[in-house]
Amino acid sequence: MEKFVTTLGDTKLEVETGKLAVLASGSVTLRMGDTVILATAVMSPKPREDVDFFPLLIDFEERMYAAGKISGSRFIKREGRPSEEAILSARLIDRPIRPLFPKGFYNDVQIVLTILSVDMVNDPDVLAITAASAALMQVGSPFQGPVAGVRVGYVDGKYILNPTYEQREKSKLDLVVAGTRDAIMMVEAGANEVSEDIILEGIEFGHKGMQPLITMQEDMAKQMDVAQGQHEISKTPKDLETQIFDDIKTAISDAVYHQDKTIRSAKMEELQARAIEKFATEETPEAVVAGIVNKIIGEEVRRNILEHDRRPDGRKPDEIRPLKMEVKLLPRTHGSAIFTRGETQALSTVTLGSLDDEQILDTMEQDTTKRYMHHYNFPPFATNEVRPMRSTNRREIGHGALAERALLPVIPSRLDFPYTIRVVSEILSSNGSSSMASVCGSTLSLMDAGVPIKKPIAGIAMGLITDGNKYKILTDIAGIEDFNGDMDFKVAGSRDGITALQMDIKVAGITPQIMKDALAKAKTARYILLDEMAKVIAEPRKELSPYAPRVITVKVPVDKIGDVIGPGGKIINEIIEKAGGKAVTNISIEDDGSTFITSTDAKLGEEAAQTIRQMVREIRPGERFTGKVVKITDFGAFVELTPGHDGLVHISELSNKRVNRVEDVVKEGDYLEVVVKEVDKMGRINLSHKDTLNKK
Numbered sequence: 001m002e003k004f005v006t007t008l009g010d011t012k013l014e015v016e017t018g019k020l021a022v023l024a025s026g027s028v029t030l031r032m033g034d035t036v037i038l039a040t041a042v043m044s045p046k047p048r049e050d051v052d053f054f055p056l057l058i059d060f061e062e063r064m065y066a067a068g069k070i071s072g073s074r075f076i077k078r079e080g081r082p083s084e085e086a087i088l089s090a091r092l093i094d095r096p097i098r099p100l101f102p103k104g105f106y107n108d109v110q111i112v113l114t115i116l117s118v119d120m121v122n123d124p125d126v127l128a129i130t131a132a133s134a135a136l137m138q139v140g141s142p143f144q145g146p147v148a149g150v151r152v153g154y155v156d157g158k159y160i161l162n163p164t165y166e167q168r169e170k171s172k173l174d175l176v177v178a179g180t181r182d183a184i185m186m187v188e189a190g191a192n193e194v195s196e197d198i199i200l201e202g203i204e205f206g207h208k209g210m211q212p213l214i215t216m217q218e219d220m221a222k223q224m225d226v227a228q229g230q231h232e233i234s235k236t237p238k239d240l241e242t243q244i245f246d247d248i249k250t251a252i253s254d255a256v257y258h259q260d261k262t263i264r265s266a267k268m269e270e271l272q273a274r275a276i277e278k279f280a281t282e283e284t285p286e287a288v289v290a291g292i293v294n295k296i297i298g299e300e301v302r303r304n305i306l307e308h309d310r311r312p313d314g315r316k317p318d319e320i321r322p323l324k325m326e327v328k329l330l331p332r333t334h335g336s337a338i339f340t341r342g343e344t345q346a347l348s349t350v351t352l353g354s355l356d357d358e359q360i361l362d363t364m365e366q367d368t369t370k371r372y373m374h375h376y377n378f379p380p381f382a383t384n385e386v387r388p389m390r391s392t393n394r395r396e397i398g399h400g401a402l403a404e405r406a407l408l409p410v411i412p413s414r415l416d417f418p419y420t421i422r423v424v425s426e427i428l429s430s431n432g433s434s435s436m437a438s439v440c441g442s443t444l445s446l447m448d449a450g451v452p453i454k455k456p457i458a459g460i461a462m463g464l465i466t467d468g469n470k471y472k473i474l475t476d477i478a479g480i481e482d483f484n485g486d487m488d489f490k491v492a493g494s495r496d497g498i499t500a501l502q503m504d505i506k507v508a509g510i511t512p513q514i515m516k517d518a519l520a521k522a523k524t525a526r527y528i529l530l531d532e533m534a535k536v537i538a539e540p541r542k543e544l545s546p547y548a549p550r551v552i553t554v555k556v557p558v559d560k561i562g563d564v565i566g567p568g569g570k571i572i573n574e575i576i577e578k579a580g581g582k583a584v585t586n587i588s589i590e591d592d593g594s595t596f597i598t599s600t601d602a603k604l605g606e607e608a609a610q611t612i613r614q615m616v617r618e619i620r621p622g623e624r625f626t627g628k629v630v631k632i633t634d635f636g637a638f639v640e641l642t643p644g645h646d647g648l649v650h651i652s653e654l655s656n657k658r659v660n661r662v663e664d665v666v667k668e669g670d671y672l673e674v675v676v677k678e679v680d681k682m683g684r685i686n687l688s689h690k691d692t693l694n695k696k
Contacts, residue, residue, distance in 0.1 A: 002223065006216040008032065008150065009161035009209065011122070015134050015216065017224070026138030030131040034119035036066075039131035040112045041139050047106035047232050052291055054101050057110040060090040060128060062364040066118045072362040083363055084397050089113075089125040091398050092149075093132050095504050096178035096185035100144040104234035111135060118364060121164045126151045129178050130213050137221045142231050144508060146221070147185055148213035149178040152206040154194065159202055161209040173198065177206030181214050183509020190405040193455075193497030196519040204512065240284065244275050245296050252300050259313045261343050261431045261479065262384070268297065298484035305465045305472050305481075312480050313342070318521055320460075320476045320528060325440075325536045327448040334548040335449020337536075339441035342478065343431035348441030349424050350449035352548045354586045354598035357420040371420045372411045376400035376438055382430040383479075399435040400425075403459070406439045406492035406500035407446070410454040417452055418551045418596045432479040433461035439492045439500075440529060449548070450541040457499055458529035459492035462518045466507065473517050475525050486510075491522035495530060549585065550602045552609040556593040560616040563644045564589060571615075571644060579608040587612075614642035619685055623676045624692065632668050639674055639687060647685030649674055654689050665689075 001018040013032045021027035026041040048055055062083060064071055071077050082090070093113065101109075113128040129149030136143045153163030153171035160167055168174055173194055178186040187203060248271050255267035272290045280286045304310040309317055321342030330336040335350030358369040376399045380387045403425065411421065423445060425438035436459030443456045463477035464487035474481055482488055486507045492500045503515075544550070556564055565572055576584045583601040587608065590596075595612060599605025619641060627639040627647075636650040649672070654665045666672055666689075674687040 002220070004216050004220050006212040008213065011162060013127075013130075013213070013216075015131070015220065017138070017220070024135075025140075026135040028131055028134045028138075029116075030127060030134065032127055033122045034117055035122040035124050035127065036115075036117040037124050037128055037131045038114040038116055039128065039135040040114075041132070041135035041141075042110050043139050043141050044108040047234065048108060049106075051106055052234075052287065054098060054105055055108045056094065056098055056101070057108070058090045058094045058097075058132070059110070059112045060086045060093065060125075061112060061114045062086050063115055064364055066115045067120070067364050069364070072360075072367065083361075084401065085125075085361075085363055087394050087397050088401055089128060091394060092125060092176065092186075092188065093129050095188075096129060096147050096149065097132060097136070097143075097145075099185060099506050099508060100147060100180070102142050102144075102233055105142055105231060106234055107141070107231065109136075109139075109141065115364060122162070123151065123165070126162075126176055130210075130217070134217050134220065137217055138224060138226050140226050142233075145180065146214055146217035147178055147180050148210040148217070149176060149186075150206045150210045150213075151176050152202045152209070154198060154202060159205045161206070173202055175199070175202045175206060177203050177210070179207050179210060180509055181211070183511070184503075184515070185505060185509055187501065187503040187515075189498070189501050190408070191493075191498050191500065192409045193494055193499060195497055196516075196523060199498060199501065199519065200512065200516055203515065237284070240279065240289075241292050241296070244279055244289070244292050247278065248275060248293065248296065252297060256297060256301060256312050256480070257310075257314065264312065264480070265384075268293075271297075301480060301484050302465050302467075305474070306467060306470060309472070311474065311478075313478060315476075317472055318475045318524070320525055321478070323529070323532050325444060325533060327444050327537050332547055334545045335445045335447075335451070337441050337444030337448055339437050339444060341433065341437055341440075341476065343429055344434050344437050345428045345430075346434060346437040346441040347426040347428055348438060348445040349426075350445045350451065351422045351424075352449065352451075352544070353420040353422070354549065354551060354588065355414065355418055355420055355596050356586050356588050356598075357422075371414060372404065372408060372423075373421070374400050374404035374407065374423045374425065374438075374442060376403060376425050376427070376435070378427045378430065378434065382427045382434075399438065402435055402490065402500060402502055403438045403442060403492075406459055407442055407453070407457055409499045410457060410494065412452050412454070415553070415594070418553055418594075419451075419549075421446075421451060430479070432477050432482050433490075435459070436461050436490055436492065440533060444533060444537060447537045447540040450544040452540050455494040455496065456530055456533055457492055457494055458526050458533060459490060459500075460522050460525040460529065462489040462491065462522050462525075463487055464489070464505075464510070464514065464518070466510075466514075471514060473514070473521050475521055487514075487518075489515075489518050489522070491519065491526065493526060495527065549598050549600055550605050552597045552599070552605050554595040554597065554609050554612050554616075556589060556595050556612065556616050558591075558593050561589055561593060564595070564612055564615055566644075575608050575611050575643065578611070579604045584608050611643055615644040617642070619645055619647075619676055619679055621676050621678055624673065625676075626671055626673045629666050629668050629670045629672055632662050632666075634662070637662055637666050637672070639672055641674075641676075641685070641687075645685065647674065647676065647687040649687045649689050653677070653687065653691070656690055656693055 005014045016029045024040040030037045133147045152175040153160040154173035172192040175189040258264040324340040327337045333349045358371045427434045439459030463474035463485045489503045583604040584599045586598040625641045631638040678686040
C-alpha cells in the first residue's frame with residue numbers, strides 16, 4: 001500500500017494504491033474531504049480485430065449509500081441504469097483521456113469510477129478525471145498521461161479553484177478544465193454571460209491549479225515503477241497506401257468538394273468500392289482498404305484547408321453555411337421553430353406545464369427538481385442511416401444537457417413565469433453542429449411560445465486543423481471537417497457573453513492562442529446568427545398559445561396556508577370543482593405561500609384565484625357581503641362570507657323587529673346581505689343583517 005498526498009487549492013487530496021480492487025490492472029482510492037472515489041482500470045491483453053476505433057469504456061457508478069440514502073423510488077431500491085448526471089460525468093472523463101492514446105491502439109480499456117462516499121462539499125465528477133488517470137498510470141498501457149481535472153468558479157471578480165456547492169451557486173462561471181502538464185485537453189463550462197477574457201483567464205487559472213495533481217501522479221508512477229508493455233499499434237501498410245493514393249488521387253477532388261453531403265457521400269463510396277475491387281485480398285480485407293481510402297481523403301481535406309483555405313463545401317474558413325428559419329410551424333404545440341444551417345436541421349418544440357410537472361431528481365447527491373428541460377433526439381434518418389431506435393443514448397443526453405445549460409441563464413424565474421418548460425429538439429438532418437442548431441432552434445421556439453426569456457441565445461461550433469506548427473480555425477464545421485479535424489469547440493451565448501461552451505480535441509492538447517482565436521471567431525459568428533434570428537422573431541410573443549395552460553399566481557399568508565388547503569385537501573378540491581373541474585387542472589401551494597393555479601380556461605382560472613384571494617384576505621368591520629346561510633341555530637345564523645370565512649348573525653341582529661325564531665327570517669341555503677360589526681381577538685366574525693336594513 002502506498003499513499004500520495006497533495007493539495008487542490010486549500011484542500012488536502014490523497015490517493016492510495018494497493019488497498020482496494022487489487023486484481024484490477026490499476027486501481028486507486030482518491031479522497032478529498034469525505035468524498036471518496038474508487039477508480040479501476042483494466043486493459044485487454046490483445047487488440048480487438050473487429051474495430052477501427054479505440055474501444056475505451058468509461059463507467060461512472062453512483063451509489064446511493066455514498067450519501068447515506070435509499071432511493072426515493074417506491075418500487076426500485078437498488079441502483080440500475082445510470083442517471084443523466086452519471087452519464088454526463090462519464091463523458092466528462094472520457095474526453096480528456098481518449099486523445100492521449102495513440103491512433104491504431106485497439107485494445108479494450110475500461111475505467112470504472114465507483115463513488116463510495118460523498119460529502120456534499122467536494123463534487124466527485126471532476127475529481128474522477130484525476131482518479132481515472134491515476135489508475136491508468138498503473139496499467140502499462142500507451143497512455144500519454146497523466147491528466148488532471150479541476151473546477152473553476154468566479155465569484156465577486158475572483159477565481160476559485162475547486163469551489164464548493166455553496167460557492168458554485170453564487171458563481172457566474174462553472175468551468176471544468178482538464179489537461180496534461182503542458183496542454184489543455186478539455187474544457188466545459190456553463191456561465192452567466194461572461195466575456196471571452198474571463199473564460200480564457202479561468203482556463204489558465206485552472207491549468208495552473210491542476211499542476212500539483214499532475215506532479216502527484218508522476219511521483220506515483222515513478223515510485224511504482226510501472227513497466228510499459230509492448231502494444232500492437234495498427235498501422236497502414238505504406239506501400240499499399242501509396243498504391244491506393246496513386247490510383248485515386250485524380251478523383252479525390254471530384255469526390256470531396258461538393259456543397260451537397262449526399263453527393264459527396266455517394267462519390268466517396270464509389271472511390272472506396274473502386275479501391276476495394278482493385279486492392280482487397282484475403283491478407284488485406286475490404287475494411288482495411290476502405291480505412292486507407294478514408295485516411296487519404298482526410299489528409300487531402302486537411303492539406304487543402306491548411307495550405308489553400310479550401311473547405312469541402314467551398315466556404316471560406318470564417319463563413320457560416322446558408323441559414324433558414326421559421327417559427328409557428330406546428331399548430332397545436334405551445335411553441336415551435338425550425339432552424340436550418342446548411343444541411344443540419346433542428347425542429348424545436350416547447351411544452352408548458354404547471355410547476356407540479358417539474359422533474360424530480362433522485363440522485364446520489366442533492367435531491368432537487370428541474371423546471372426547465374431540454375431533450376435532444378437524433379434519429380438514424382438524420383444521417384440517412386438504418387439502425388434500431390431504442391433508449392436515449394449517451395450522445396443525445398450530452399447534447400441535450402449542453403443546450404439546456406446554454407439557455408438556462410436566460411430562463412425567467414418561477415415567480416416571473418410560473419411554468420415548467422420542456423423543449424425538445426428533433427434533429428431531422430445532420431451534417432455537423434447539430435447541438436448548436438438545437439440551441440438556436442430552442443431560442444426561437446421559446447420566443448414563439450411567449451416564454452419571456454431575458455435574451456436570445458445562439459450557438460456555433462468551431463473546428464481546428466493543425467499540423468503542429470500552423471493552424472486554421474474553421475467556423476461552423478460540417479461533418480467531414482469534424483471527422484477529419486482536430487477540435488470541436490462549441491460556444492453558445494448572447495450578445496453580452498458566453499453561457500455555455502464545450503471543447504473536445506483529438507490531439508494531445510492545444511495552446512491558449514488557439515483557444516483565444518477560436519473564441520474570437522465564435523463571437524463574430526454568434527452575432528451574425530443573432531442578427532438573422534431577430535429577423536424571424538425579435539422578442540417573445542406577448543401572448544401564450546391558446547392551447548397552453550394559464551398559470552395565475554396568488555400570494556397566501558403563511559398562517560393561512562392550512563385554511564386554503566383544508567383537511568385532506570378538501571378546500572382546494574372544492575375550489576377546483578367549483579371552477580369547472582377539468583378546466584382548473586391544478587392548484588399548488590409552496591411553503592412561502594406562493595400559490596399557482598393552472599387552468600386551461602383563463603376565466604375559470606381567475607375565478608379560482610379570486611376565491612383564494614377572498615379566503616385569505618382580512619375581514620374588516622364595516623364591510624358588506626351577500627353570503628350564503630350555511631347553518632341555523634337557536635341563537636342565530638352562520639353566513640359564509642368567503643370560502644373559509646363564516647360569521648354569526650345573532651338572532652337580535654336579524655331584523656329591526658323582535659324575532660322569535662331564526663327560521664322566521666332566514667333558512668339554510670338562503671342568501672343574506674350582512675355587514676361586519678366586529679372581528680374579536682379570537683378571529684370570530686360578528687355580523688348584522690339589521691344594519692343593512694337601517695341603511696337602505
